[in-house]
Amino acid sequence: MRxxxxxxxxxxxxxxxxxxxxxxxxxxxxxxxxxxxxxxxSGLVEEFxxxxxxxxxxxxxxxxxxxxGAAMTGARPIVDLMFGDFIxxxxxxxxxxxxxxxxxxxxxxxxPLVLRTNMGATRRSAAQHSQSLQALVAHIPGLKVAMPxxxxxxxxxxxxxIRDNNPVVIFEDKLMYQDKAPVPEEExxxxxxxxxxxxxxxxxxxxxxxxxxxxxxxxxxxLAAEGISAEVIDPRTIVPLDEAAxxxxxxxxxxxxxxxxxHQSYGITxxxxxxxxxxxxxxxxxxxxxxxxxxxxxxxxxxxEDVTVPTPEGVAANARKLCAGDMIHAA
Amino acid sequence: MSPAKQTNSAxxxxxxxxxxxxxxxxxxxxxxxxxxxxxxxTHMYSGEEAVAVGICEALTDDDRITSTHRGHGHCVAKGxxxxxxxxxxxxxxxxxxxxxxxxMHIADQSHGNLGANAIVGxxxxxxxxxxxxxxLLGQDDVTVCFFGDGATAQGLLYEVMNMAALWKLxxxxxxxxxxxxxxxxxxxxxxxxITARAEAFGIEAFKIDGQDVLAVNELTQKLVAxxxxxxxxxxxELETYRYHGHHVGDINRAYYRSKDEEKEWKDNRDPIIRFRxxxxxxxxxxxxxxxxxNAEVExxxxxxxxxxxxxxxxxxSEVDMHVYAA
Numbered sequence: 001m002r003x004x005x006x007x008x009x010x011x012x013x014x015x016x017x018x019x020x021x022x023x024x025x026x027x028x029x030x031x032x033x034x035x036x037x038x039x040x041x042s043g044l045v046e047e048f049x050x051x052x053x054x055x056x057x058x059x060x061x062x063x064x065x066x067x068x069g070a071a072m073t074g075a076r077p078i079v080d081l082m083f084g085d086f087i088x089x090x091x092x093x094x095x096x097x098x099x100x101x102x103x104x105x106x107x108x109x110x111x112p113l114v115l116r117t118n119m120g121a122t123r124r125s126a127a128q129h130s131q132s133l134q135a136l137v138a139h140i141p142g143l144k145v146a147m148p149x150x151x152x153x154x155x156x157x158x159x160x161x162i163r164d165n166n167p168v169v170i171f172e173d174k175l176m177y178q179d180k181a182p183v184p185e186e187e188x189x190x191x192x193x194x195x196x197x198x199x200x201x202x203x204x205x206x207x208x209x210x211x212x213x214x215x216x217x218x219x220x221x222x223l224a225a226e227g228i229s230a231e232v233i234d235p236r237t238i239v240p241l242d243e244a245a246x247x248x249x250x251x252x253x254x255x256x257x258x259x260x261x262x263h264q265s266y267g268i269t270x271x272x273x274x275x276x277x278x279x280x281x282x283x284x285x286x287x288x289x290x291x292x293x294x295x296x297x298x299x300x301x302x303x304x305e306d307v308t309v310p311t312p313e314g315v316a317a318n319a320r321k322l323c324a325g326d327m328i329h330a331a
Numbered sequence: 332m333s334p335a336k337q338t339n340s341a342x343x344x345x346x347x348x349x350x351x352x353x354x355x356x357x358x359x360x361x362x363x364x365x366x367x368x369x370x371x372x373t374h375m376y377s378g379e380e381a382v383a384v385g386i387c388e389a390l391t392d393d394d395r396i397t398s399t400h401r402g403h404g405h406c407v408a409k410g411x412x413x414x415x416x417x418x419x420x421x422x423x424x425x426x427x428x429x430x431x432x433x434x435m436h437i438a439d440q441s442h443g444n445l446g447a448n449a450i451v452g453x454x455x456x457x458x459x460x461x462x463x464x465x466x467l468l469g470q471d472d473v474t475v476c477f478f479g480d481g482a483t484a485q486g487l488l489y490e491v492m493n494m495a496a497l498w499k500l501x502x503x504x505x506x507x508x509x510x511x512x513x514x515x516x517x518x519x520x521x522x523x524x525i526t527a528r529a530e531a532f533g534i535e536a537f538k539i540d541g542q543d544v545l546a547v548n549e550l551t552q553k554l555v556a557x558x559x560x561x562x563x564x565x566x567x568e569l570e571t572y573r574y575h576g577h578h579v580g581d582i583n584r585a586y587y588r589s590k591d592e593e594k595e596w597k598d599n600r601d602p603i604i605r606f607r608x609x610x611x612x613x614x615x616x617x618x619x620x621x622x623x624x625n626a627e628v629e630x631x632x633x634x635x636x637x638x639x640x641x642x643x644x645x646x647x648s649e650v651d652m653h654v655y656a657a
Contacts, residue, residue: 025467051467057497062490065456069474070464072445072457073395096450097457106429107653108440141654165656 001182007040009151009183010116010172013158014041014078016187018048021076024162027054027063028080036080038118038177064090064115068098068167071113076162081117084171085131090115098167099142114161118174119147120211120261121309127297130305132261134209135268137169138238144168144192145238149213151181153236156190164192173211173261193240197249201231204255204319207246207272208234212259218312219319228323238268246272247280254285255322259310264292286322291315332545332605335613343615344624346388346544350380350603351625353404355632356413357575360403360420360434364579368640370422373434376404378574381602382507383408385547386475389555395443395461395474397454400435401507401573402447405477411439413635424645431645431653443472452478452485455504459491462502462563473501473558475551481512483525489532492564496532501558503551504529504566507541509573514587529566541569542602545609572596 004012018024026044028036032055035042045053056063060081067077081087087094098111119132138145144166148154154172161168198213199220208216213234220230231249235242250256256276258269269290276288294308321327335343357377363369376383379401387396387408398405406416411427419426419437426432427439435449445461448454458476465472482488483506495502512520526536537554539546547569554565574597576584610616616624 023468057490057493059490059493061487062456062459062494065487065491066460066463066494067456069397069445069457069460069462070467071460073461073464075464075467077460092450092453093456097448097453101446102656103653104428104432104436105438105440105446105653106427106431107656108428109446110656112656144655 001184003180004151004183005178005180006148006151006154006172007038007177009155010040010158011042011044013155014162015044015047017159017162018044018052023074024076024078025052025054026078026080027056027067029056029058029082031055031080037082038174040177041080060086060089061093064093065097067113068093068101068111071111072101072109076112078114078116078162081115083129084117084119084133085128087117087133087136094137094143094167095140099140102166103142110165111167112165113167114158115167115169116158117169117171119171120173120175121293121298122305123175124300124302124305126300130298132171132293134171134238134260135262135266138268142167143239146170146192146236147210147238148172149210149234149236151179151183153190153234155183156188157236160189160192171210176211190236192237193242194236195242195245196234196236197231197245198234199230199232201229201253203229203253203323204257205231205233205249205253206257206259206315206319208232208259209238209268210261212261212310215310215312215315216259219315222312222316223319226320228319230319241272243275246276250276250280251283254283257289257291257315257318257322259291259315261309262292263295264290265295267292286325289318289322291318332543332609335615340615342388343610346384346548347606347610347621348624348628349384349388349408350544350606351628353380353383353407354603355628356403356407356416359417359632359636361575361579363420363636369420371433372578372580373420374401374578375573375575376401378596378601379404379507379509379541379571381544381547381606382505382541382569382571383477385544386505386551388548389551390443390473390475392442393472394555395445395458395472397445397458397474397476398438398447399454399477399479400447400449400451401479402437403434406437406439406444406447409439409444410442411444413631414638415439417635417639418642421639422644423639423642424649425642429645429649429653452482452487454478455482455485455487455491459495459500459502462495462500463498465501466498471559473503473555473563475503475505477505477507479512480506480508480510480517480521480525483528484512484520489528492529492532492534492566495564496534499561499563501561501563503554503558503564506566506568507571508568509571511573511577511588513577514581514584516587525568526566534564534566536566536568538568538570541571542600542605544602544606572600
């Protein structure tokens with residue numbers, strides 16, 4: 001199978017859906033000729049024109065609001081939010097408007113829009129260009145949240161998101177745009193709420209999102225060398241969450257670590273760990289562990305930044321302790 | 332007010348009737364609040380009827396509006412039915428939003444009302460986005476964005492007016508200046524001129540008497556036609572007055588506005604009294620005909636209130652319906 005980058009996969013997904021459905025359009029800062037600072041959208045304006053690939057002023061709440069109105073009245077906008085950190089700027093339009101309009105109208109109005117943005121630290125971009133804010137969005141009923149872990153997921157989830165009749169937020173890891181993966185030439189979609197078992201194992205389950213899937217797979221390699229068999233599961237969407245697949249795995253392995261690049265406190269990892277505790281408690285041989293980013297603003301200096309995010313070595317070390325029955329957090 | 336154009340008699344009478352329907356709806360809503368039959372609070376539109384009616388009578392069902400927390404008037408003017416509105420106010424299953432929106436989100440979506448919005452200024456993006464969609468898909472409908480003077484303090488307005496002007500979108504920003512931003516005089520929160528803010532973006536802006544339904548309607552008709560030809564956006568500041576407090580519970584308000592001021596607006600600038608006098612003077616309707624129309628609207632409202640009071644609440648199983656669309 002051919003291999004393409006995550007960036008190319010996103011571009012292909014959007015182009016295919018724009019060809020298929022004339023109501024799909026893009027708007028955001030520097031999405032047209034510039035193709036975004038990460039060049040993810042390069043070439044789209046040449047094919048679809050400036051009517052459907054719209055460069056906006058630097059007005060995040062404004063163009064997010066425009067997308068909500070366009071979505072409510074028959075179009076399918078894809079909003080490009082240059083950095084995930086800017087989600088704080090669009091919170092009212094996303095969480096008070098887009099998320100609630102279907103419900104508040106008693107099901108009469110729909111808001112079929114996609115907000116594509118990014119996440120991920122270690123790019124030396126400091127505290128306002130490095131956050132992974134998926135937990136904030138996942139907390140709000142009415143929004144769906146997808147977190148692709150490779151080019152394959154990025155394409156299939158994007159196409160599903162564009163056809164979904166709800167507001168969907170897609171977090172792409174900005175450090176993975178150039179990562180290649182096998183992606184079929186023929187069309188495919190990845191349904192929401194279906195986890196992917198990346199690697200089967202019997203001793204411990206590593207549940208990981210987005211960039212953390214690679215971290216978990218590397219940890220699984222380290223553990224395999226020591227005779228510990230780790231299962232790696234990628235939920236692919238956080239909302240909806242394939243709880244059944246996660247529970248099934250944990251009931252089999254009896255141990256789990258949940259890994260996500262958002263801050264550890266009150267985060268995605270806490271939510272998933274809590275569900276496992278509630279529904280698989282009697283199958284567990286060890287506490288379910290959370291591994292998120294440290295609860296500090298992301299620092300600039302590489303010496304500091306690199307210690308804020310989970311690493312394969314860190315995940316493997318914790319897995320080793322869980323499998324040995326050692327305590328993780330001494331008081 | 333300008334002389335009548337005889338061919339428009341039916342339009343004039345419908346405008347009058349719609350204004351009376353709004354006032355009557357609000358009187359009943361207020362009673363429901365005072366008698367503790369209505370859950371929560373509500374924000375009365377009474378006094379501002381000529382704005383909603385003058386504008387909505389210039390629109391078709393395909394044209395969209397976005398409304399505000401003070402939105403009953405827009406809802407009625409855009410074609411809503413009393414029964415479903417009172418059902419929504421009381422949280423009943425037959426309400427326009429199946430009881431999930433209430434007063435602050437009430438809307439008859441089938442007539443192009445994109446919803447009342449409880450975030451001040453919250454619908455400015457939605458209205459402008461609706462207009463962007465019209466342009467993108469080659470549709471000729473126009474969107475009117477209603478908001479109050481208080482909402483002119485929100486930054487979103489300036490972001491979306493900038494884009495609407497850049498892209499010549501068919502949207503009309505209708506600023507209902509009732510003189511008060513919640514419990515504060517507008518003069519204390521708005522620097523400079525409100526219309527000048529729109530003009531700074533190259534948007535043609537108008538300031539008119541929002542108590543004169545004919546003036547509002549004539550201007551809106553012209554602007555809607557120009558929007559359909561690609562000449563939008565436009566901005567209208569409508570000088571009006573809210574008879575009640577910020578909400579129905581805001582009774583003792585002497586600390587921010589005087590009874591004399593309220594009396595002056597009610598006695599001398601009431602949009603319904605003024606228009607009624609004009610209809611009689613122009614020979615479009617007799618006093619008796621007008622009284623009959625008023626009585627008919629009151630009867631409709633009373634029946635709708637009784638209907639809504641007797642109507643069932645939604646089944647509890649509906650609580651997690653409509654979180655996500657299929």
